[in-house]
Amino acid sequence: MNIRNSNATTHLKTAGNAVAAWWRAATLDALIVGVLWLIGLELIRVPWAPFWAILGGILQIIPTFGGMVALIGPVIAVAITGHDEWRLGLVLGLYGLIVILEGLVIGPYVLHRTTKVPWWAAFFGPIVLGIIIPFWGVLLAPPLLAIIFAFRKPVPPRAP
Numbered sequence: 001m002n003i004r005n006s007n008a009t010t011h012l013k014t015a016g017n018a019v020a021a022w023w024r025a026a027t028l029d030a031l032i033v034g035v036l037w038l039i040g041l042e043l044i045r046v047p048w049a050p051f052w053a054i055l056g057g058i059l060q061i062i063p064t065f066g067g068m069v070a071l072i073g074p075v076i077a078v079a080i081t082g083h084d085e086w087r088l089g090l091v092l093g094l095y096g097l098i099v100i101l102e103g104l105v106i107g108p109y110v111l112h113r114t115t116k117v118p119w120w121a122a123f124f125g126p127i128v129l130g131i132i133i134p135f136w137g138v139l140l141a142p143p144l145l146a147i148i149f150a151f152r153k154p155v156p157p158r159a160p
Contacts, residue, residue, distance in 0.1 A: 011151075018115060018150035022143045025114035030060035032106055033098060037070070040094040044087055047077045060102070063126065064138050067102070071095045115146040 034057020041049035056070035074091045078084060108122035117125075125145045129137030 014150050015147050018146040019143055021115040021150075022111070022146035025111045025146075026061055026142070028114065029102065029107055029110045030057045032110070033057055033060040033067075033102055036098050036101070037094075040098070041074055041091070044078075044090045044094065046074045046087070046091060047081055048073075052077065063142070067095065067099055111142060111146070115149065117142075117145045117149045121145055121149070 034053050037056040038050060038053035041052055046052065052070070052073045055073060056067070059066035059070040062069070071091070075088065078088050078091055104123070108119045111117050111122040112119050122142070122145065126138045126141040129141040129144070131137070133140070
């Protein structure tokens with residue numbers, strides 16, 4: 001009985017550490033995305049660029065929908081300041097660039113470095129779980145992957 005509690009405690013600690021590592025990865029990812037928003041919005045000269053960048057970084061924590069919600073503020077700010085379709089197009093292009101960089105490079109890389117989830121799993125996990133469990137699969141994939149890969153035994157290095 002005592003051995004069982006010890007194993008349960010060990011497993012809970014492993015899972016808790018994995019979730020904490022995922023949270024660090026998500027926070028670092030949000031910080032990087034916020035900096036990208038700040039640089040891009042300042043270059044485009046969007047009013048209140050620092051505010052929109054902070055909001056974009058915070059909303060990055062929400063998978064899939066956070067980036068779309070973060071886009072609303074800069075688009076409205078550019079639309080209100082005048083009929084400047086060029087700058088509006090630049091804001092939309094910046095959003096597309098950030099989404100592509102975050103989804104294909106930044107997110108998987110940060111998740112791998114922080115939680116040891118392989119790049120391919122960080123990339124394909126949300127897609128597969130999103131198909132299996134629509135909406136919730138995309139939200140739950142990164143922390144679930146962190147927990148799953150935390151329980152994997154390390155592969156010993158091959159002898160030369």
